Amino acid sequence: AQRVTQPEKLLSVFKGAPVELKCNYSYSGSPELFWYVQYSRQRLQLLLRHISRESIKGFTADLNKGETSFHLKKPFAQEEDSAMYYCALSEKGGGNKLTFGTGTQLKVEL
Amino acid sequence: SQTIHQWPATLVQPVGSPLSLECTVEGTSNPNLYWYRQAAGRGLQLLFYSVGIGQISSEVPQNLSASRPQDRQFILSSKKLLLSDSGFYLCAWSPGQANQPQHFGDGTRLSIL
Numbered sequence: 001a002q003r004v005t006q007p008e009k010l011l012s013v014f015k016g017a018p019v020e021l022k023c024n025y026s027y028s029g030s031p032e033l034f035w036y037v038q039y040s041r042q043r044l045q046l047l048l049r050h051i052s053r054e055s056i057k058g059f060t061a062d063l064n065k066g067e068t069s070f071h072l073k074k075p076f077a078q079e080e081d082s083a084m085y086y087c088a089l090s091e092k093g094g095g096n097k098l099t100f101g102t103g104t105q106l107k108v109e110l
Numbered sequence: 111s112q113t114i115h116q117w118p119a120t121l122v123q124p125v126g127s128p129l130s131l132e133c134t135v136e137g138t139s140n141p142n143l144y145w146y147r148q149a150a151g152r153g154l155q156l157l158f159y160s161v162g163i164g165q166i167s168s169e170v171p172q173n174l175s176a177s178r179p180q181d182r183q184f185i186l187s188s189k190k191l192l193l194s195d196s197g198f199y200l201c202a203w204s205p206g207q208a209n210q211p212q213h214f215g216d217g218t219r220l221s222i223l
Contacts, residue, residue, distance in 0.1 A: 044154075045213075
């Protein structure tokens with residue numbers, strides 16, 4: 001069965017420091033991976049997806065099939081990056097079902 | 111553009127009472143629809159999903175049920191609520207094509223007394 005693991009419940013960094021939110025997955029096929037973010041008092045929203053290979057709000061994520069990882073990175077953290085981040089894996093087949101990790105709370109301190 | 115509406119935002123219900131949470135999507139046709147429960151420290155658990163009217167797939171056995179009476183309407187129900195049904199419920203939609211991202215509503219905070 002597929003699985004998404006986010007080992008850190010809480011990650012605290014100082015403003016301007018690099019950020020790396022870890023995500024590992026297990027899946028028997030070719031994965032489709034996403035990062036979602038939930039800012040305080042806002043709805044859960046898509047941050048980026050691996051197939052787009054884009055940078056959103058300074059964040060990037062590279063799929064490493066050898067390490068089965070999809071870590072989210074940003075070179076310089078900003079205070080507004082403080083939020084809950086979820087990694088998610090899309091199942092093949094009908095329904096576009098997602099398997100979510102348990103989430104990492106990122107706190108950027110001044 | 112597409113929008114998703116979910117209501118009510120908060121609900122307090124006594125044990126044993128019925129439940130109906132509603133979710134509607136605008137600006138798209140034949141979306142996939144989803145109900146999740148979000149628990150602190152446990153991520154999002156998929157409860158039900160639907161790929162079309164009247165088509166419901168249940169992911170976990172529980173006291174809840176879902177229905178899709180119209181193309182863009184998804185309802186989460188229970189005949190008799192249990193204390194363990196308390197939680198934060200999220201509705202989401204995605205386009206019908208494969209590997210498309212999901213888009214979430216604001217959620218409903220359900221408290222059972």
